Amino acid sequence: xxxxxxxxxxxxxxxxxxxxxxxxxxxxxxxxxxxxxxxxxxxxxxxxxxxxxxxxxxxxxxxxxxxxxxxxxxxxxxxxxxxxxxxxxxxxxxxxxxxxxxxxxxxxxxxxxxxxxxxxxxxxxxxxxxxxxxxxxxxxxxxxxxxxxxxxxxxxxxxxxxxxxxxxxxxxxxxxxxxxxxxxxxxxxxxxxxxxxxxxxxxxxxxxxxxxxxxxxxxxxxxxxxxxxxxxxxxxxxxxxxxxxxxxxxxxxxxxxxxxxxxxxxxxxxxxxxxxx
Ligand code: KMH
Ligand code: ZN
Numbered sequence: 076x077x078x079x080x081x082x083x084x085x086x087x088x089x090x091x092x093x094x095x096x097x098x099x100x101x102x103x104x105x106x107x108x109x110x111x112x113x114x115x116x117x118x119x120x121x122x123x124x125x126x127x128x129x130x131x132x133x134x135x136x137x138x139x140x141x142x143x144x145x146x147x148x149x150x151x152x153x154x155x156x157x158x159x160x161x162x163x164x165x166x167x168x169x170x171x172x173x174x175x176x177x178x179x180x181x182x183x184x185x186x187x188x189x190x191x192x193x194x195x196x197x198x199x200x201x202x203x204x205x206x207x208x209x210x211x212x213x214x215x216x217x218x219x220x221x222x223x224x225x226x227x228x229x230x231x232x233x234x235x236x237x238x239x240x241x242x243x244x245x246x247x248x249x250x251x252x253x254x255x256x257x258x259x260x261x262x263x264x265x266x267x268x269x270x271x272x273x274x275x276x277x278x279x280x281x282x283x284x285x286x287x288x289x290x291x292x293x294x295x296x297x298x299x300x301x302x303x304x305x306x307x308x309x310x311x312x313x314x315x316x317x318x319x320x321x322x323x324x325x326x327x328x329x330x331x332x333x334x335x336x337x338x339x340x341x342x343x344x345x346x347x348x349x350x351x352x
Contacts, residue, residue, distance in 0.1 A: 185227050201231060222264055
């Protein structure tokens with residue numbers, strides 16, 4: 076039996092500048108329009124970073140609340156807010172993201188070098204995020220930048236219990252300079268390590284930059300799900316900038332159909348991820 080494919084779109088991120096990537100959605104209107112287009116071609120989850128009036132990354136709570144409301148009003152997508160923010164965001168602001176009451180939120184499972192920067196995720200901070208999400212009924216997506224992060228997740232679940240909804244879903248973020256590479260071998264190492272996590276744990280994978288296609292194909296063939304979007308990839312093919320997030324989602328959905336693992340609808344995705352209908 077084949078498993079349909081969960082497609083998450085990560086449309087904006089915190090790293091690219093609007094001046095360098097004009098197609099990047101940075102206003103609420105642009106984000107909502109992108110989300111609608113991506114849902115129409117196969118996305119079921121939207122992983123959200125927002126920008127301020129100057130198109131700079133922000134974790135402003137009012138803007139986050141407005142964003143959750145607008146995405147819910149205009150799409151059926153599962154709204155996943157980033158608690159990773161940008162590498163410069165303080166822990167308190169990252170924790171406060173949960174006050175915007177999304178369906179899901181990201182929870183990165185360890186510190187990782189991030190290009191020239193450091194993406195800091197202390198153990199106590201991870202425990203705080205995990206337990207606050209449990210209390211609020213927010214379903215985490217555990218972000219795995221390196222193999223050891225899976226071992227940290229095993230420790231977290233052993234000590235503090237399963238997430239809200241009882242289902243464990245991880246996302247392998249591959250090809251960040253400082254993290255694991257975006258290769259089939261690294262993906263296989265991660266999927267092998269999943270054997271130590273609760274039965275039924277699901278995974279998606281995304282490759283940064285030129286790792287996009289190798290990771291997408293490896294994940295599909297390994298029974299995994301997909302994350303694509305301009306947070307991770309701004310070049311569609313050599314010398315050709317991405318025109319829109321929907322272009323990336325459509326390509327992912329096309330590969331998923333070829334693999335006879337068509338895209339899940341948001342309703343089906345809710346069931347898989349342990350979210351209320
Ligand atoms: N922007 C990165 C520092 C997440 O969204 O949780 C962190 C990130 C992970 O994108
Ligand atoms: Zn992110």
